[in-house]
Amino acid sequence: MTSAAYLEHLNPEQLAAVTLPRQSALILAGAGSGKTRVLTTRIAHLIQTGQVSPGGILAVTFTNKAAKEMLTRISSLLPINPRGMWVGTFHGLCNRLLRAHHREANLPALFQILDSQDQLSAIKRLMKQLNIDDEKYAPKQVVYFINNAKEQGLRANDVEALDDMTQRYREIYSAYEQQCQREGVVDFAELLLRSYELLQRNEPLRQHYQARFKFILVDEFQDTSRFQYEWLKQIAGNENAVFAVGDDDQSIYAFRGAHAGNMQTFVREFAVEKIIKLEQNYRSQGNILDAANILIGHNSERLGKNLWTAEGAGEPIRLYAASSDFDEAQFIVEEIRALIKDGVAASQIALLYRSNAQSRVLEHALFSATVPYRVYGGLRFFERQEVKHALAYLRLIANPEDDTALLRVINFPTRGIGARSIEQLQETAREQGVSLWQAACKKGGKDSSKGVPAFVLLIESMRRDSAGLDLAEQVEHLLHASGLVAHYQASKTEADRVENLEELINAANAFLKEYDGERTEEMPDALTAFLTHAALEAGDNQAASGQDAVQLMTVHAAKGLEFHSVFISGLEEGLCPHENSMFEQDGLEEERRLMYVAITRARRRLYLSFAQSRMLHGQLRYGVPSRFLHEIPEKLLKPINAPQAQAAAASAWEEPRTLLTPTTETETGQTFRIGQNVLHAKFGPGVIVHCHGRGVNAEVEVNFRQSGMKRLALQYAKLSPV
DNA sequence: GTACTCGTCATTTTT
DNA sequence: TGACGAGTAC
Numbered sequence: 001m002t003s004a005a006y007l008e009h010l011n012p013e014q015l016a017a018v019t020l021p022r023q024s025a026l027i028l029a030g031a032g033s034g035k036t037r038v039l040t041t042r043i044a045h046l047i048q049t050g051q052v053s054p055g056g057i058l059a060v061t062f063t064n065k066a067a068k069e070m071l072t073r074i075s076s077l078l079p080i081n082p083r084g085m086w087v088g089t090f091h092g093l094c095n096r097l098l099r100a101h102h103r104e105a106n107l108p109a110l111f112q113i114l115d116s117q118d119q120l121s122a123i124k125r126l127m128k129q130l131n132i133d134d135e136k137y138a139p140k141q142v143v144y145f146i147n148n149a150k151e152q153g154l155r156a157n158d159v160e161a162l163d164d165m166t167q168r169y170r171e172i173y174s175a176y177e178q179q180c181q182r183e184g185v186v187d188f189a190e191l192l193l194r195s196y197e198l199l200q201r202n203e204p205l206r207q208h209y210q211a212r213f214k215f216i217l218v219d220e221f222q223d224t225s226r227f228q229y230e231w232l233k234q235i236a237g238n239e240n241a242v243f244a245v246g247d248d249d250q251s252i253y254a255f256r257g258a259h260a261g262n263m264q265t266f267v268r269e270f271a272v273e274k275i276i277k278l279e280q281n282y283r284s285q286g287n288i289l290d291a292a293n294i295l296i297g298h299n300s301e302r303l304g305k306n307l308w309t310a311e312g313a314g315e316p317i318r319l320y321a322a323s324s325d326f327d328e329a330q331f332i333v334e335e336i337r338a339l340i341k342d343g344v345a346a347s348q349i350a351l352l353y354r355s356n357a358q359s360r361v362l363e364h365a366l367f368s369a370t371v372p373y374r375v376y377g378g379l380r381f382f383e384r385q386e387v388k389h390a391l392a393y394l395r396l397i398a399n400p401e402d403d404t405a406l407l408r409v410i411n412f413p414t415r416g417i418g419a420r421s422i423e424q425l426q427e428t429a430r431e432q433g434v435s436l437w438q439a440a441c442k443k444g445g446k447d448s449s450k451g452v453p454a455f456v457l458l459i460e461s462m463r464r465d466s467a468g469l470d471l472a473e474q475v476e477h478l479l480h481a482s483g484l485v486a487h488y489q490a491s492k493t494e495a496d497r498v499e500n501l502e503e504l505i506n507a508a509n510a511f512l513k514e515y516d517g518e519r520t521e522e523m524p525d526a527l528t529a530f531l532t533h534a535a536l537e538a539g540d541n542q543a544a545s546g547q548d549a550v551q552l553m554t555v556h557a558a559k560g561l562e563f564h565s566v567f568i569s570g571l572e573e574g575l576c577p578h579e580n581s582m583f584e585q586d587g588l589e590e591e592r593r594l595m596y597v598a599i600t601r602a603r604r605r606l607y608l609s610f611a612q613s614r615m616l617h618g619q620l621r622y623g624v625p626s627r628f629l630h631e632i633p634e635k636l637l638k639p640i641n642a643p644q645a646q647a648a649a650a651s652a653w654e655e656p657r658t659l660l661t662p663t664t665e666t667e668t669g670q671t672f673r674i675g676q677n678v679l680h681a682k683f684g685p686g687v688i689v690h691c692h693g694r695g696v697n698a699e700v701e702v703n704f705r706q707s708g709m710k711r712l713a714l715q716y717a718k719l720s721p722v
Numbered sequence: 723g724t725a726c727t728c729g730t731c732a733t734t735t736t737t
Numbered sequence: 738t739g740a741c742g743a744g745t746a747c
Contacts (some may be wrong), residue, residue: 063736091737092737116737188737191737223736306725356734357733360738360739397729510728536737554734617731617732
């Protein structure tokens with residue numbers, strides 16, 4: 001057979017990547033360079049040429065959406081059943097592994113997954129029980145501590161506690177571990193850690209999977225965390241080929257643990273010989289790419305890459321200097337109307353901003369002008385209060401020992417079980433070392449028409465009555481039996497929640513259809529599968545779809561998307577780059593990457609705008625154009641409202657007075673400034689957060705990556721700039 | 723239990 | 738400015 005059809009129309013680099021022999025490789029895939037295509041075509045190619053059967057493929061993505069798209073595209077290339085392949089998110093794959101080997105992992109067959117909300121409430125509950133002052137130890141901090149420890153592969157016992165605070169945290173962590181184990185629940189971080197430990201401990205199992213997954217492919221490799229990388233290493237073993245696709249310039253998730261440095265580590269540890277760069281861009285026109293290339297060129301920590309296009313330069317980038325945020329919004333709305341009038345679909349116009357708070361003015365202006373729009377972000381379907389309540393009833397049917405679920409609905413809708421009764425239950429449960437459910441059952445007796453005994457009866461009857469029903473019928477039954485529907489129907493303010501409850505029935509139905517098609521040995525029953533699905537995949541980011549509407553979202557949310565026209569608003573110092581980023585390790589470079597991602601979303605037309613004044617936190621703030629605007633060559637920009645915009649573009653960048661970064665000077669004349677990255681002999685890398693005094697009195701406060709905040713006298717401390 | 727007030731807080735977010 | 742949680746009053 002000559003070259004297969006699916007290999008046609010690939011450029012030489014893409015072709016090289018797709019047909020690479022079995023070896024570990026790094027594909028540096030620039031924005032719009034066809035990375036998903038390369039990934040999916042490679043998988044198809046590997047199978048088609050008989051190098052591997054579907055079962056030998058493991059492909060990891062970061063979002064369920066990406067995983068789904070990958071599967072769809074593979075199916076369109078090959079008439080194979082993709083069931084045998086393991087394609088999914090890290091968490092999804094871990095779940096699959098743990099379901100298949102729950103006994104070896106010391107988990108119940110029907111273990112449930114806690115989402116972030118559930119985890120936080122579990123921690124709050126635990127802390128109340130342990131009588132820990134939540135003023136002194138904020139539950140959110142505790143969650144952070146635990147997740148952070150797990151991300152480093154540490155159990156409570158492994159955490160080194162040098163101070164009282166950490167000691168306390170560790171105690172809570174330990175109690176939390178026990179609580180989860182008792183209830184048969186795992187949080188997101190636990191999925192990873194547990195499956196990692198399982199493979200590490202269980203050699204036959206590890207060898208089994210290492211022998212099975214001959215080809216491992218990772219999407220968005222720059223977004224992997226340190227632990228996810230370790231996880232990959234373990235499942236890959238020494239023999240298998242890891243095909244990592246990523247773009248260090250689009251690494252914008254360091255704040256949630258992404259470690260782009262994994263790319264270099266990967267090259268070293270997997271002895272990567274082939275680094276293939278995909279630099280031809282099929283999305284944007286020349287001027288947009290030039291701006292993006294030059295901007296990102298200001299970053300120092302790069303693997304290096306330059307996007308190019310076979311298309312022409314296209315339109316210039318439009319720059320608008322607004323007098324206020326209000327003015328900026330007005331301008332944008334006018335331009336949008338003009339674009340729509342010119343025939344651009346509203347859904348092909350994106351309005352991007354750095355932080356969600358900025359959307360308000362824009363929404364207001366769009367609304368007033370009756371331009372249809374759609375805002376991304378906010379609560380997702382399975383995170384909604386009413387849906388979580390319904391799911392809690394489902395969870396109780398699946399596993400009554402689930403205390404989190406029980407507490408959520410024991411008195412919702414209200415049925416006269418007050419804080420007092422709940423405390424009593426908790427006390428009994430603790431004394432006897434049993435679940436709340438068991439404590440509730442024991443409480444029975446006297447009057448079973450109300451209170452806790454009635455609740456026990458309710459749950460039991462629900463379980464009995466829904467036994468023969470299919471999933472969707474179960475959901476429907478419980479919605480009514482629990483009184484949830486009646487409760488919301490009776491409410492004046494929350495009646496619209498009923499719709500979402502009805503939607504949940506649809507979701508169950510839809511899930512059932514898919515699930516029946518690929519029932520696997522790992523998933524014992526539809527109910528647990530559905531609950532897992534709900535926890536692992538929180539659903540669409542609201543905003544009613546369907547209508548052709550302008551898309552509003554943060555730059556983060558826009559990653560991976562593309563639009564005919566893009567507006568990047570709020571390009572002011574302090575907003576973009578965000579002021580807080582100055583206190584973070586390599587914060588400015590990450591902000592620049594964010595800007596790079598924003599720019600590369602545009603195919604044809606790009607608008608940049610900033611406002612000289614803006615309402616922020618209820619106060620009027622005067623801003624200075626972002627330094628990123630100055631990094632884009634003037635010749636690419638077309639100032640819309642000269643001379644302000646012209647002046648903004650032309651003037652050389654100066655450190656704005658409002659953000660004037662204080663410096664301090666040592667005796668020896670060495671200067672340090674806020675935001676600077678430094679290296680300490682003992683504490684390692686960190687970033688300067690405050691400066692005080694000068695000469696022999698010079699002091700700095702440094703936020704160290706490992707050891708946190710430290711105050712150092714420069715006279716003694718050995719601090720060197722990085 | 724619900725409705726109100728007060729105080730606090732304020733990037734980015736997937737699983 | 739405005740959203741949210743905690744606490745208080747009925």
